[in-house]
Amino acid sequence: MTPGSRDRVSMQQPSPILVYSIYRSDIPRFERLLAHALADVSVHCASSPEEAAPYLDEAVILYGWGFPPELPQRMPNLRWLQKMGAGVDEIIERWPLRANVILTRTAGKLIAPRMVEYVLGAILDRTLRFDAARAQQHQRQWEFFEIGSIRDLTIGVAGVGEIGSTVAQMLRALGARVLGWRRRSELASSAVDELFAGIDELPRFLGACDVVVLVLPLTKDTKNLFGADLLAHCRPGTHIINIGRGGLIDEDALLASIAAKVVGHATLDVFATEPLPPEHPFWDNSHVTITPHVCGPLVPEDIVPHFLANYAAFASGRPMQNVVDLERQY
Amino acid sequence: MTPGSRDRVSMQQPSPILVYSIYRSDIPRFERLLAHALADVSVHCASSPEEAAPYLDEAVILYGWGFPPELPQRMPNLRWLQKMGAGVDEIIERWPLRANVILTRTAGKLIAPRMVEYVLGAILDRTLRFDAARAQQHQRQWEFFEIGSIRDLTIGVAGVGEIGSTVAQMLRALGARVLGWRRRSELASSAVDELFAGIDELPRFLGACDVVVLVLPLTKDTKNLFGADLLAHCRPGTHIINIGRGGLIDEDALLASIAAKVVGHATLDVFATEPLPPEHPFWDNSHVTITPHVCGPLVPEDIVPHFLANYAAFASGRPMQNVVDLERQY
Numbered sequence: 052m053t054p055g056s057r058d059r060v061s062m063q064q065p066s067p068i069l070v071y072s073i074y075r076s077d078i079p080r081f082e083r084l085l086a087h088a089l090a091d092v093s094v095h096c097a098s099s100p101e102e103a104a105p106y107l108d109e110a111v112i113l114y115g116w117g118f119p120p121e122l123p124q125r126m127p128n129l130r131w132l133q134k135m136g137a138g139v140d141e142i143i144e145r146w147p148l149r150a151n152v153i154l155t156r157t158a159g160k161l162i163a164p165r166m167v168e169y170v171l172g173a174i175l176d177r178t179l180r181f182d183a184a185r186a187q188q189h190q191r192q193w194e195f196f197e198i199g200s201i202r203d204l205t206i207g208v209a210g211v212g213e214i215g216s217t218v219a220q221m222l223r224a225l226g227a228r229v230l231g232w233r234r235r236s237e238l239a240s241s242a243v244d245e246l247f248a249g250i251d252e253l254p255r256f257l258g259a260c261d262v263v264v265l266v267l268p269l270t271k272d273t274k275n276l277f278g279a280d281l282l283a284h285c286r287p288g289t290h291i292i293n294i295g296r297g298g299l300i301d302e303d304a305l306l307a308s309i310a311a312k313v314v315g316h317a318t319l320d321v322f323a324t325e326p327l328p329p330e331h332p333f334w335d336n337s338h339v340t341i342t343p344h345v346c347g348p349l350v351p352e353d354i355v356p357h358f359l360a361n362y363a364a365f366a367s368g369r370p371m372q373n374v375v376d377l378e379r380q381y
Numbered sequence: 382m383t384p385g386s387r388d389r390v391s392m393q394q395p396s397p398i399l400v401y402s403i404y405r406s407d408i409p410r411f412e413r414l415l416a417h418a419l420a421d422v423s424v425h426c427a428s429s430p431e432e433a434a435p436y437l438d439e440a441v442i443l444y445g446w447g448f449p450p451e452l453p454q455r456m457p458n459l460r461w462l463q464k465m466g467a468g469v470d471e472i473i474e475r476w477p478l479r480a481n482v483i484l485t486r487t488a489g490k491l492i493a494p495r496m497v498e499y500v501l502g503a504i505l506d507r508t509l510r511f512d513a514a515r516a517q518q519h520q521r522q523w524e525f526f527e528i529g530s531i532r533d534l535t536i537g538v539a540g541v542g543e544i545g546s547t548v549a550q551m552l553r554a555l556g557a558r559v560l561g562w563r564r565r566s567e568l569a570s571s572a573v574d575e576l577f578a579g580i581d582e583l584p585r586f587l588g589a590c591d592v593v594v595l596v597l598p599l600t601k602d603t604k605n606l607f608g609a610d611l612l613a614h615c616r617p618g619t620h621i622i623n624i625g626r627g628g629l630i631d632e633d634a635l636l637a638s639i640a641a642k643v644v645g646h647a648t649l650d651v652f653a654t655e656p657l658p659p660e661h662p663f664w665d666n667s668h669v670t671i672t673p674h675v676c677g678p679l680v681p682e683d684i685v686p687h688f689l690a691n692y693a694a695f696a697s698g699r700p701m702q703n704v705v706d707l708e709r710q711y
Contacts, residue, residue: 074525164556168531172509175502184672191664193656195404198675201498224554226494326523334521342514345528 066366067093069106071115071122072135074098080351088359112365114358116347120145123152131155131365133358136347137162137214138296140269143380154375155361157354159213162346166214166294167221169346170264173292173318174201174222176340202226207260208243209233209253210267210295216242218264232256234272254284262290268381269296279304288315294346297322302333309338320346396696397423399436401445401452402465404428410681418689442695444688446677450475453482461485461695463688464705466677467492467544468626470599473710484705485691487684489543492676496544496624497551499676500594503622503648504531504552506670532556537590538573539583540597540625546572548594562586564602584614592620598711599626609634618645624676627652632663639668650676 068089070081075098085094095110097103100119107126116135120142123129134142134156142154176182178199187194204227208215211231219229219242231243232253240246247256253276257263263285267273277291278301285291291314293300302323308314318340319333325344333339357372364371375381398419400411405428415424425440427433430449437456446465453459454475464472464486472484506512508529517524534557538545541561549559549572561573562583570576577586583606587593593615597603607621608631615621621644623630632653638644648670649663655674663669687702694701705711 074527076527164532165528165530168505168555169509169528171501172505172511175498175505176511179499179502179672179675181502181506181670181672184670184675187673188664188671191659193673195673196675197406197680198495198499200495200680202494221555225498225551329521334518340511340514341518342509342511343517343523343525345509345514345526350527 065089065092066111066130067106067109067128068095068112068114068362069103069110069126070094070096071103071113071118072096072098073117077351081355084351084355088355089362112362123148131361131371133157133361135349135354137381138268138347139375139381140296140298143270143375143377146377153365153371154377155371155373156375156381157349158357158373160217161353161357162349163214163217165346165349166266167218169294169320169342170218170292171221171225173340174204174206174262174290176318177290177316178204200226204228204261205230205259206262206264207232207256208264208266209256210265211240211242211246212266215264215266216240218266219243230256230259234267253281257281257284257289258286260289261286262292265291265293265295265299267295267299269298270380274298275301277301277305279307282308282314285313287313289313290315291317293317293319293321295321297325302331306332306336309336314338316340318342320344395419395422396441396460397436397439397458398425398442398444398692399433399440399456400424400426401433401443401448402426402428403447407681411685414681414685418685419692442692453478461701463487463691465679465684467711468598468677469705469711470626470628473600473705473707476707483695483701484707485701485703486705486711487679488687488703490547491684491687492679493544493547495676495679496596497548499624499650499672500548500622501551501555503670504534504536504592504620506648507620507646508534530556534558534591535560535589536592536594537562537586538594538596539586540595541570541572541576542596545594545596546570548596549573560586560589564597583611587611587614587619588616590619591616592622595621595623595625595629597625597629599628600710604628605631607631607635609637612638612644615643617643619643620645621647623647623649623651625651627655632661636662636666639666644668646670648672650674 078096078098082096095106110126111128112131113123113129114133123132129152131153137156137159139156180196180198183196206222206227207230208219209232211219211233219231223229229243230245231240232247236248276299282304305317316338320342321344333341361371408426408428412426425436440456441458442461443453443459444463450471453462459482461483467486467489469486510526510528513526536552536557537560538549539562541563549561553559559573560575561570562577566578606629612634635647646668650672651674663671691701
């Protein structure tokens with residue numbers, strides 16, 4: 052360290068950072084990216100509570116996801132928690148820590164592209180009937196079948212924030228008719244063909260869709276929102292895709308709706324309990340596609356620049372991006 | 382029939398039409414669509430040579446696909462053959478019938494949307510690692526894995542005509558870097574990030590791609606074009622998607638390239654011999670995804686309007702759309 056850089060550090064009052072990701076393979080990537088950009092800052096990485104323990108006293112900043120919800124409460128100097136990911140429900144439940152701790156989440160625009168790809172892949176897997184093709188291939192059988200098209204679908208996007216709007220726009224570019232639903236009726240959306248708003252309009256929204264994509268945050272208003280009453284309004288054969296939070300859906304009600312041949316298929320990346328317990332009935336339901344929350348964890352290279360921008364704002368006392376509204380809970 | 386409509390028919394000299402599709406389920410749809418639009422024209426539909434036999438003498442127009450290649454030669458009054466689909470290779474091989482017979486193919490823009498969806502679905506099935514998710518689900522196992530993104534891929538589109546350009550544009554909208562290849566260097570293309578042209582540039586084109594999409598017509602120049610020599614230039618792990626014609630690829634060379642771990646996966650909708658013979662080694666190769674030419678056969682509702690527009694031109698002696706260039710063979 053040169054005298055010059057030491058001066059600079061001292062001027063900026065660098066805040067020690069604890070990085071936490073349960074995916075151990077990401078740690079070297081975070082270390083490399085942050086060491087390069089924040090050479091003079093104390094950065095420690097952990098992927099378990101034990102690894103994090105030595106740094107809880109010192110750290111002023113917690114940047115991560117997947118840590119035990121009570122971890123931030125054991126950090127006396129914490130002043131900023133930057134969540135990796137858009138969902139902060141599990142943190143909000145323990146909030147507030149102290150009045151001077153800021154909670155920020157990852158910008159939707161950084162997460163939207165992989166959400167778009169997941170939704171497209173989930174829809175195309177059904178419309179192209181890849182399952183039928185696999186079954187035929189397994190039996191060395193060639194029999195033509197007619198495939199569907201996104202152009203013939205009405206797709207509902209529940210949650211038309213930054214992520215939902217991007218999903219909606221790509222689906223429209225592919226020719227789908229896209230309906231949007233959002234909780235608050237005072238907000239318009241140009242991303243969809245028709246916008247529904249408020250709880251009262253949810254039944255009509257669901258009844259108009261061939262595919263329903265859930266991109267909502269989990270809050271006190273959305274927990275178990277999609278239960279038996281609402282699912283009964285779905286069209287027979289509806290394809291539900293959940294990339295929001297598992298807690299949005301009453302999982303027993305979903306299974307009952309599938310058994311009643313109302314919901315035709317569910318492609319789920321998120322679950323009320325993760326990891327999904329081995330005894331859960333989803334596992335061997337042929338109308339459920341399970342992916343292990345692959346949409347959520349973010350690629351370090353994608354999100355670190357956003358963190359660094361917020362770090363610069365934090366260090367200089369300027370307003371930060373994507374500060375969580377504690378009243379709305381997202 | 383009213384006297385008025387009889388006059389109109391007589392003025393237009395209505396030409397008897399034979400519609401041929403090997404997909405019997407399409408026949409009622411063609412009958413309904415054409416009866417509605419061409420109430421005074423003799424339209425007969427067939428899905429086998431036997432069903433077609435009574436109408437071969439009379440028909441002036443053959444509208445179809447999947448008929449035996451020699452069928453048109455048994456139609457003494459044939460003056461116009463409208464192929465359902467973009468590929469006319471099997472018809473060209475027997476051409477010309479007579480100097481006054483016009484051959485037209487279906488406009489690429491009518492076929493492009495389903496080609497786009499197939500290519501997206503094929504790519505996303507790999508990048509989202511749906512196979513890994515299925516394997517885990519089968520074993521009730523939850524283990525996170527990192528998924529890929531179209532944004533990180535360089536995708537080559539071999540054949541940047543109407544269909545290939547539409548495919549390229551959608552892939553670019555999703556963030557891929559898209560390279561194009563076309564046989565003739567004198568044609569530019571704004572649909573791709575970089576354009577390669579001519580046989581000489583094919584090795585460099587292939588070596589730059591993570592995914593290669595074949596959208597070429599089958600002609601004397603493209604038959605077995607992708608053989609051992611060219612495939613050797615692919616990057617290890619290349620994903621090949623063929624929605625053009627099976628004859629573009631030397632299938633033995635493709636299998637050898639897969640065995641040598643050069644080509645990583647092939648998603649094939651078309652084959653040198655269709656139906657794919659039961660003994661073909663593709664069937665049980667885990668690096669080959671087989672779909673039974675689902676991209677090719679077109680939905681009657683999508684393509685009949687194009688036929689009717691060409692019919693009106695034919696009936697009135699005006700130039701028709703998508704007349705096949707017999708020199709280029711497409």
